[in-house]
Amino acid sequence: MAIYIYDGSFDGFLTCVYNHYYENKAANITVEENYADNFLETSIKIATDSVKAEKVYSAIEEKISVFDLKKIYRVFMSSEEKKEMYLLEYIVLGFSIGNKISMFHSNDTVKRIESINHKINREIERMLGLVRFKELKSGIFYGKIETDHDILEFIAEHFAKRLNDETFIIHDKKRNKAVVCQNEKWYITSMIIEDSDKNLEVIDKEKETQNLWKEYFKRISIEERKNLRCQKNMMPSRYWLNLTEMHQ
């Protein structure tokens, strides 16, 4: 048994799974930043190996299912602290029972992955609605998000289809990365930019459109049915920072 330390990439994680089967068993899998070295545990640095990773990748695809592979990847992109070990457990179980694994709703390993997957899916779904763009002087539509999980690449395709005639950037301020899209083609890149940056100056009419939206938002609510708790439940306040209409 040993503590695995890897680089935080998906390929790196899959390499860990490979090593778990063919070398030392993993007692824990973690990234360097989160690991405090001590004398009681053996730790091994796992170098990402794309050949090994590829093998595990196709093994999951063949022995479990494509459906589960996608789920495993999504859960990997979550901010769940112990996701690596949870996933390892899931994969080990999956290799032994195959594509039926997701039918075992009462199994704790399955249920844990299910519930993390549910959380991240929920955030993806929410963000499809909650991204707010503004039109920059350069003609680019810019939207800033600060999500719980790393979901940029799961929402990119939706917006690529939706704004197919526009160039847009969705900036994940928390993770200093962004999706850039033009003509429906998109890529993920690192991005560090301050709100005050000159490149983020908006067109003259932007404020006007924002005010129209804020006004609409106010008007559409029925006073007799006011229910702020319900509103907050549906749209948690941690997202409000980047929501135009919540800044009256």
Next chain:
Amino acid sequence: MNNVMKKLQILADSAKYDVSCSSSGSSGREKNKIGSTHISGICHTWSADGRCVSLLKILFTNKCVYDCEYCVNRKSGEVERESFEPEELAKLTIEFYKRNYIEGLFLSSAVEISPDYTGERILQCLKILREKYGFAGYIHAKIIPGLSSELVYQIGLVADRLSVNIELPTEAGLKKLAPQKKIENILKPMKQITTSMVEQKSLKGPGTMFNGINVNKEIEERLKIGDNSEYLITENIGGGYGSALVSESGMKRKFAPAGQTTQMIIGATGETDWQIVMASEKLYHNFIMKRVYFSAYIPINSTSLLPSVFTAPPLIREHRLYQADWLLRFYGFKADEILDMHNPNLSLDMDPKAAWALRNIKKFPMEVNKVSFEDLLKIPGIGQISAKRIIRQRMVGAINYEDLKKMGVVLKRARFFITCKGKYYGGKDIVEETVKGQILLQEKIKSKIILPTDGYQISMFQNN
């Protein structure tokens, strides 16, 4: 633009009583310069009343020739009046859409000059959106009673969803409160919309109500034999206009790909819940509506015909009606199972499924490891999702009582109605009074935590 601000204020303000804000059910509209539709719809924000905002819900005009008692924009009402220009509203929609504020437009309207005059301006606006701006997002257009069938058809070709408000659940109610709106004028466009969808074979039932049934074929048959059931009226109006299905660019256009819905006002007239639920069942069966919406009457006009302005809107009743509606659409219940002559109103203290189960206590307890999917759905505390999970899990092994919770079953409710591996967990024995007492206690606790006026929320995934 200040002008637009003024119009937005007035025309959004009076559109807010329309319930539907759904942007779901549409897919595969031809691609265009901007926009897409998402099959299950997307919520973009939630207003202070907790309702999801998905569409720019607005009136085209609030200048009205009708004088309906319940309506804030009735002719004799003293409110400021405004009308959009078609271009103005199209532009506003696009600007909102690009910023991801909305999924599209929900355009309703008062009747300015005449139904056709207003209808033409609405059509013009929607055409600008689709053609000039190349908008492929969601459009829900409300059809004004009395609109000519040509215009209904043309609007259907640019909109995703159409709706004609039934307004009140009975003809008598309509006569009393909206004497200028004739029931024929409401049913005629409804039927036309259904017929047009049958012609292009795109009719799809609500929820799981018509699973396994080819509704297009069934309605076609019904039309052939001239079924004169109450709502499917006698006069034969074809969807017709088949050639218009191909647009100038030679592209095939779909008529109302997201189907049709309707809405009725609750609590303005004296109808019982039984009448309301029966009316919605009929609307689902005869027109294959995607949804029937209810709107709790909010007193706005002082008239002796209506509840006074000091009456609180019947929000709990509305909530119970939505639960009943869910039972119709997703749980395989029939209207006369939910209510009948002897029980004409839904219990405000208890959800309709629990009430049904108590009336039919002899059918319980049911063994979760044995009963069919349809029966699982009838157990209080088990919903669509947990029923599906139970069925899947059963394929790989028997279910233990402890498993049920992990599968999303609401045990504190369900335990009175089930056995698991033959064992009953609801106490000594299944006794109607005891179970009823327990359920009422739970509901009471719930209503203490959430104040009645606070309880409004249409949950998509309620587990009962």
